[in-house]
Amino acid sequence: MQRPHIKFNSIVLVLLGACFLSSISSYGRQSPNSTSPPNILIITVDNVGYGDFSFMNEASPILTPNLNKIAKQGAILTDFYTGSPTCTASRASLLTGRIPQRNKLDYQLGGLAGNYGIGLPQTEIIIPKVLKNSPHGYQTGAFGKWNIGFAPGSRPTERGFDEFLGIASGNVDHFSHVYAGRHDLYHNTTAINRHGEYSTDLFANAAIDFINEKTSENKPWMVYLPFDAPHHPGDRNIAPGEENIWKAPDYAFKPYGLSPDERDPKKRFNAIVTAIDMAVGRLMDSLDELGIADNTFVFFYSDNGAFYPYLDIQSNAPLNGAGVTLWEGGIRVPALVRWPGKVKANETIDTRLWSLDLMQAAANLAEAELPQDRYYDGRNPLPVLTGATKHSPHASMFFKYKGQEALIWGDYKIFRESNEEPWKLFNLQEDIGETNDLAEKRPDLVKKLEEPFKLTEAEIKSDLERERLTPYTSNNN
Template identity: 30%
Template sequence: MILFPLMFYLWSTSNAENESISKPNIVLIMVDDLGIGDLGCYGNTTLRTPNVDSLAKKGATLTQHIAAAPLCTPSRAAFLTGRYPVRSGMASLNRLGVFLFSASSGGLPTEEITFAKLMQQQGYSTALIGKWHLGINCNSSDDFCHHPLNHGFDYFYGIPVNNIRDCRPGHGSVFASGIKMYIPTTLQITGTALISLAVLHYIGLLRVSHRVLGYSFLMTALLLGLLMYFFYNFRYLNCFLMRNHDIVQQPWSYENLMQRFTEEAKRFIKRNSDAPFLLLLSYPQVHTALYVSQDFKGKSKHGLYGDAVEEMDWSVGQILHALDQWHLSERTLVYFTSDQGAHLEEISSNGEVHGGYNGIYKGGKSTNWEGGIRVPGLVRWPGVVEPNISIDEPTSNMDIFPTIVKLAGAPLPMDRIIDGHDLMPLLQGIALQSKHEFLFHYCNAYLNAVRWHPGNSKSIWKAFFFTPNFSPKGSNGCYDSHVCFCHGNFITHHDPPLLFDLSKDPEEKNSLTPETESHFYEILQVIQQAVNNHTKSLTVVPNQFSLGNILWKPWLQPCCSSFIQFCYCNNDS
């Protein structure tokens, strides 16, 4: 059974004469915040996902597929580059681990090489439809240094930042608690400081010119006014839809948004049915704010979240049908995943669960417990990947980079470390063990845990150097702070590290001790040596999440009209 796929793969990747085989079409589907337990092919019995499940029946299911980070921005950077986010500066040293503002200067550095850029050089037509979340501009509102079109995509139709509650009226606010907490406090502290300064001046204890006092009051008022303006107009400033470099809807309309992304993807497939193409379909769903079209509203057993999952599945079915319609299925590798685990903290104002289900796995988005990083991984390629197979070896979303770049006939970059490994040997049964002996799990820029799969053992060891403090205590997430944080009082350090054997305890319920594991210290010693080697491979790069890179900068604000009109336009057709 292995011989034919092996011969086919070797022939398909070396025979340049038959371009339709040696350069297969690539369709990559990434869902935002989807839990591994939300899909029928991973054990869900209450949500209907027949189209996604068909990918598993007709291809390979990766049961231990790992996101390189438990948050959107760093995970997507790793996916596109095949490298740990810390290597490109896409890992934060601060509390904020994702880009929140369209008018900030951080983003995927221009020096980074994405799979889209390499495949574009091999003659592929490339498109990103949906969510980007890796920055837009550097120095002006139209330099587009971080834009998808500057990273190898020929075509972009989607949202450059993120779909959050503040983008949809009536769905609450991610910033509301911060505004209530910090704005009054800031006003109080600033006001007290300025009044104290004025009093000290007038009683003669401190000499300050009237001009300095006046400027201080004026600048403080302007700064606070600017902040208030931004937060109360966030939807107009941050929630917009782009086609290539143009804003076509600001703010975007949620009406039939999933259908619009689906139709754009189908049109791209049709336009490129006679030449190799790469399509990255990056759904903003099922991240909040949740939305569904009328056809799916109220149809699932799990409220708005379940409706959104089932509409996403419908969209996947539309893409697969388009590949069949244009006779492309056997020439197309389809990959399906999520950028990280389900967001357990997402609860609506009326108490409805707006986050997904991570199955048996502990924790969720923003944590490196298995629920935060173990994601769906489905690969279908008829005639090359056998149907209905399961691969239980550790794999990573970084593996897509070398896999599809090699299939496209492009050499891997030699001037940088690529952390992913080609999946084809595993997918075809040529290799029985993953090349990932170690996987390093980062919480922002902090090394949080390490996974070790020894070559001579079925055990998969996982050591935690620190763990998040769930809040409230005893829960499965950090409900009080929307996400779990990575440093300070939000975590507990462990010395010795917490150690689990995932092959026996995938739920991470029982940490091992020297009494329950005779090789306890030997295992930790090997892991520590791997950490030392990994750390030596890192180089210092500019951090894209520095304070200067994440702040909102008015001069970088993309806007399709004047500020007086609140950046409003509706030209999407």
């Protein structure tokens, strides 16, 4: 598979030592006798809907052969949730393992002031900082969309990542990497200009180079690869006089037999997603070439659902709602996991998990201790992913965003678009599209689900008050 804009390294690997044991304990940790801890690769895409990928929705016309291959080699997660229906808060909850109300970034950072401000409080500890506690010497890299604050002290290499190449803000132009008239692309903390290189390729290639380097040094690694595509760039990030259209590289139109001059926005969107698939394919090929595919935990998901303005182009089917809402279409997202020999191939996992669990997964895989001075909402998902249990580690899941509120417990979900409205009640097992409100028929269930919602709210309030009196320090690790 050809790789655009990539420098080639000649690497000869001799794999020595014992292989990572195929079994994990009931707590999901690898054996302490293992001398080859797994690499960790977390890939996110930006605003892809539940029904956009053919591995989730057979009717999807988007060509993603490499992601489909991962689905066959691993497992599809049908009941995977993101921590928030918007980009910033979703990323912060992934990286902290804490719901937005606890980590205090429960809103979308906007404009240059927001994106170049502190964003996620600097007392919050994120995944790479936790992995520094691992006895295995993990090397960590982030390549892509940051979007949780870029003030001094808030930048990726100041929060635990050894290397960063990516954008500080959100929906930049994919070729110019400009946000609100400012070059938004950085290597570590230095602004760089790679005008003309497609962001998907730029980020994937940086990740591949990092993986090549750390593997040649015989060091385990964790890579966070948050693509900014296929997010639409928005008018303020397009150069004056330039047309604001879905932008894909020329080669991504070829699988469809289309010209890069194609005008249909749906077809252009499809090409953007296919470009992501091609980049992921190159990344997976590199793991094979390095001989480390079997010892790499790969997790792929979308940060939130497709947005309302584009539902004639994208799909959240069969879910209701869209991004920035707490309908299922905003928070239930497509997801894949691959870990050969540990996660069964060609599996479908319908146990409820969410993005906050990846902090716990990373800590367990790396045998790193989590800080003990804060509460984590994520739970270890490895027993579910490896088939040790089919039971969710979550009794319930709590969501709040811009006045919207929701709680999921068992088959049921309560939801309201404002706390001044009565609760709606849905049976998600029987009504995944949330079309049949059961609240009037089952007030007993509404009350039953409302209790843990109120309890969680009270716990958060108590935690924040305790933190106000005894603040965390960023050195807690």
